[in-house]
Amino acid sequence: MEELRQVLNNAGIKPNAVAFTVLGRQYTVLTTVRLIVCVCGYLVLRRAFLIYARKAHMQRLEALQREGKSGERTQTEEVTVDKDKPIPLDYESEGEGWGSKARRRQREAIKRAEREAERRNLEEENGGIDKYLD
Known part of the structure; x- marks a missing residue:
């Protein structure tokens, strides 16, 4: 935090100066920079986490397929549908x-x-x- 304060001082920006006011709350330059860094970090880390989670999930599915457990599907499991195949509809069912x-x-x-x-x-x-x- 002190490093950021020093960088802003060296650039000729007063870190405690009011940058803008929203809904009656004043945001300083320091809090604005901190907010921007947090939001950008969230966006970058979120994408990286989603990629990691997808890879981990695919590895678990492949491990289950190798063990042969994926062929034994219970009725409560949701079945994923291939987007290229048409969905067969049972018009005789009441539900x-x-x-x-x-x-x-x-x-x-x-x-x-x-x-x-x-x-x-x-x-x-x-x-x-x-x-x-x-």
Whole structure:
């Protein structure tokens, strides 16, 4: 801290001079420099930590795969999806896939189509019988 104070003095900047005021609080040059160093350090160290954490996680996954434990997946584990593959949707399930209204409309449309096909078949059969009865 003293080194920073000396560097600022040597540059002709008074470390205790007010740099700016935000919401009634005065920030000195020294506290402003300290804040900037902390924020920049956080940004640099955060990226380095994320890279380290990703590598450590991948090494653990590879170790599990080598041991053969990764093939034994429980139902509670979340399965990651490859972004290039389409997600198969089970439209018959009640909990996922389409909404309940869309499933209901689809079922009603199928029933209407079946009734219409059955009605046409009965008309064709009745038309054929009437021809022979006359």
